[in-house]
Amino acid sequence: MTNSRRSLLVLAVTSGLVLGASTAIAAPSADAVIAEVYGGGGNSGATLTNDFIELANRGAAPVSLDGFSVQYLPGTPSASSTWQTTALTGSIAAGKRYLVAEGKGAGGTVALPAPDATGAIAMSATAGTIALVQGTTALTCKTAADCAADTRVKDLVGFGNAVVREGGSAPAPSNTNAVARAASLADTDDNAADFTAVAPTPTNSKGESTGGDPGPAPTNAKVHDIQGTTRISPLKDQKVANVTGVVTAVRPFGSSRGFWITDSQPDADPRTSEGLFVFTGSATPAVAVGDAVTVAGTVREFYPDSPATSNFQSLTELSPATWTVDSSGNPLPGATSIVSSMVPDAVAPQPGGNIEALPLEPSKYSLDFWESHESEIVSFTDARVVGPTTSFNELYITAKPEQHPSVRGGTVYLDYDKLNSGVLKVQSLIPFDQRPFPKLNTGDVLTGVTSGPIEYSNFGGPTLQASVLGAEQDNKLQRETTRKQRAGELAVATYNVENLSPLDTQAKFDQLAHGIVDSLASPDIVTLEEIQDNNGPQGNGDGVVAADQTLRKFTDAIVAAGGPRYEWREIDPQDLTDGGQPGGNIRVGFLFNPARVSFVDRPGGDAVTPVGVKRVHGKAQLTLSPGRVDPANEAWTASRKPLAGEFVFSGRTVFVIANHMNSKGGDQPTHGRFQPPTRSSEIQRAKQATVLRGFIDQLLAADSRANVIVAGDLNDYPFSPAVKTLTAGGALTDLIATVPESERYSYVFEGQSQVLDHLLASKAPRGIDYDVVHINAEFAQQASDHDPQVLRFRPSAGNAIGDAFYDLLDYLDQLLGKYLPKP
Template sequence: MGSSKVLAGALAACGVLVVLPGSAAAAEVRIHDVQGAGRVSPLLGQRVSGVPGVVTGVRTEGTAPGFWFQDPEPDGDPRTSEGLFVYTPDAPPRVAVGDVVAVSGTVAEYYAVGDGEQPETTPNQSVTELSGANWEVTGTAPVPAAEPITPDSVPDAYAPDGELDALPLDPARFALDYYESREHMNVSVTDARVVGPTDAYGALTVTSKPEQNAGERGTTTYLGYDEPNSGRLKVEPVGLPVPAANVGDELAGRTEGPLDYSRFGGYLLAATALGEHRPVGVEPEVTRAQDPDELAVATYNVENLAGTDEQSKFDRLARGVAVNLAAPDVIALEEVQDDTGATDDGVVAADGTLRRLVDAIAAAGGPRYEWRQIDPVDGADGGQPGGNIRVAFLFDPARVSFVDRPGGDAVTPVRAVPAEGRAELSASPGRIAPADPAWEASRKPLVGEFSFRGEPVFVVANHFTSKGGDQPLHGRFQPPARESERQRVEQARLVRGLVADLTAIDPGAKVVVTGDLNDFGFSPAVSALTEGGLLSSAADALPPVERYSYVYEGNAQALDHVLTTPGVGRVDYDVVHVNAEFADQTSDHDPQLARLRP
């Protein structure tokens, strides 16, 4: 983008305000001249004077105080926005909604950047704004009517391919272009369904396209890289009480305000008026208990559970296991931290963390579980620094036996070995290829051999590397790069390799591969596991829109999986929705359950 100048106060807003050297100051321009027909202002870096408009919203809190104003006399070009934001870092702006203003300032593009990013490299889109501004209030006027965002107004196609900053806008063809062409304008949605619950920062996500990949419980489900669900829109109330909204709830009536953009969720409606929150009464699910001849295997990401957590977190997780999951026989846990949690003190043991969870489950009416796990090398498995995150097994000894076989530790790879015509593990529990570069700064899978009614069952608990560093769906580089995907594919191949070794020894081997794979059912990583029919996904039994365990930026998606070898036979599968759809969460993942008859 050439040389850039960072203005005072911009870095405090976790971003960079880019002002390129411009030509002579432009005078007598209107907002649509500043916005132009692309994402980057044609007047970038120029000083403009007396730009007229009516104040539509004021933001006095957060890292980017200022106000929005809009020209009530549009130019008729669907590509040019009639709204603009005025950044006032030094003090809350001295204006009110309805003020008629004439604003002077320098045209800038604000890029919200992450650690180590620069405006030239950040995948986030910019917002056009005026900085170093002063203004004159010349009267009051009606606020320009909010433009309705309807099911038909937003295109289904999400974005053109390429770097969006360099492309002209085509708002009739692409959703991201449509939103950009309304940047900072007063817009509205009516009777909008919530598809992303209220988060800790006071924002939620709605959809303007209620039929788009809709699930039974009110979700909008992410079904493929080419279906990012263009109707999703973040809502962030401005100076208003924030409802604790769950997926499926409704903001009845009109929600309106200026259209902004955030690197956390993309385009957002900065709501100056909020529709009435109408809960629809979606409740956490309770699955059925397994039959005596069914082996129930669950996976549950317990979100950085540490020995230092409040007892209330253990109690809520315990009730989820004992009641909502109906006390599975085997549980693969992800994100179990050591006994001292995020304190980076060299502690790697997690017996205290697991004991507290086991005690809480028993107190909630569940069985007295036992556990198996392997302590990682300090600081080697990624996750929250100091937490020494790992996967672990809980199992009900009254229902299933664990086959303990010595030799498993943090650095020794487990192998499939023959034993009297059957397969067994060289160590149980054991870790898969822990020294392989595929597991760098990532959790190593834990493999355990169980016995249920005399039948051996192998369970592989996984927590693949996260999507950190991937470009966002709403970013300026399209299609977004998924850099982390390569590592997950390599991890999947290593897991598949052990499963292939077990089934090569015993074609009827019963293997369950489960856990937080941090990727979708349609992803190359999951495809690497199912290649050749060695493993099949239990989720395939569900309609595509019901395959989800996580909600991110309004997209319900499947990150957690249960896969089985043909020897397992029929699988009764259930995603037990207790967290991801709700504002009040114990974890950000929903657990899953597979009932088998080995």
């Protein structure tokens, strides 16, 4: 995933000096230029029904377009691709626009204003090339160099990943964004410098905008008038003017540049924010902190995806905007100093739908509290880190450190209605060459003041854009280790190794191996999740499904780390059927130490053959080992299939079932605009749990004293419907639910320490000793995003006499271990 707030298109157009001249495109145009391009008309989420191309005249005299055309080429042209043309007539007055309507889609609700020319080109919404051409004969060039040499080309822009472009390719637009030149119509001959992505504003030669009229005059507004008392501005999509404020922060880099202002004269309503973001696209704003500015622009609600279908909250902003600097060096409005008591425990109202229209209640709900301070400067003192620094240069802090604290400095997610409302993300507005982003672990502290404007991020919810970062206090969080299993104990562990393939670095293999050997003390059996095939995602759809090279490299690394020579068992999936990273063919599998435990191999298991249970001499037995559990069941569509294996330890049979249930992809975010969020992925996991529980019931029906261990990444919580299905009636115990609440986590997501990985045991295992070994999830440097778990126990012999005998041997073993310790 990416961490940018939006994907921007920066579109620059170069042209000849005058429209009638036959010049190369290397010289900027003195008059006619391509001003705006939009290819999302009629697409999903679009408001406009048509694509369009808008021209503009930056010169002082009218320019004739008779005999000219606009032409379109796909972003990545093939040998058969051709330029599509639309002929132009008439002229562009000085300082005016010229609108060319193109292809109409099936969606959208708003027609273009009356176009000056009409074509039928169905342009891409994300990548392509538009040229303004002297003549109506289709161009033939298909490279940037060839098109630059064609003197018929007056102006050209390549956007998205376009092959034909001037300078750098402009970023991609979308169904809801056009690419538009700045109001100055500047032309620097670089497609990555002159244009930005903005909401489409088609304007014809009469000055009519969307809807066929120029619209009302701008409304004079204060910041709090724009922000309003709900999540959506009461002035949404309206032009405003004379918006005054002091610049409090600037984002001078990245694809979402702009600046924040705060009105120094607030109103008395706690629901209305006095801060506002002024979006400038990829252009660095020419303002400084402390400038008093007067801004004009259009009020927009920015969503990170389609506004019509988005699950996320919006950010109120001005885009496009113009401004004047009235004075500089002004004192900044005071920041709101956040303390725990200010942030409510409840996250959001729960109306069963969209909360955007509801009046904000900042004293009752944390999302309302942050919304009421949107784009204002807030500050934290000695902020505790609850989510480590990620590869996207972000971390998570909490405003409520007393809220469900973990034993190691995090904050634990304990139930659907116990989300930690004090957690928020921190990113930096400080250029990294001035201050590298802190590399912090859970439990570390940003000492002193950390402050900046608050906004919303689709990945992480409320987000502090820090213009001031506190000092980094390393609280020396240590990676855990667990004890070695005794001679009479069987140790079973589970570990999600995060898309492991031979393409990964040796360093990752080595760190994972040391986790097995040093942290987990070389368990007897390890269930692995996210083992990829031999060429990982590199071979998407090439038919490679074997993972022997992956597992060989891993087991070799374990030996090099001082561990045993593990053997493995797994079943290759069918190509591209089990979900996960495209092409990786992830699967579950077993590692086992043959010096301590035996694997019962029963042939016949493959990707499509289901494992069964039979009763032999009063004991349960698998028909296949290893074997997949009901792999054709629709519950496992595009998901990993459980793998059952039969092991023997000291003469006692143990059944281990490795799992990796479907992901939470598609669920609405806990911090989004729909409350309560719909957890759509739970439907499939509920089906998977039902199928898996049915197989476990078969095992226990064949032998009620069977040693059954269910292990793996269930992608769900101890309090989820899926896990409750597995534990219903006491058939299995979810071991992570037996530890103190402050220790119930194996994964950290958006600053919430939570459970996705589980070890569940039937009633037969005795002397259970369970441990979550924290070596990854809380650390900025991690081999996997999951922490492993280990279970040590004495398997049942299946009858009282046998259990008593083994209990005696185990007791003697413990005595010997106590009084005659091994060197």
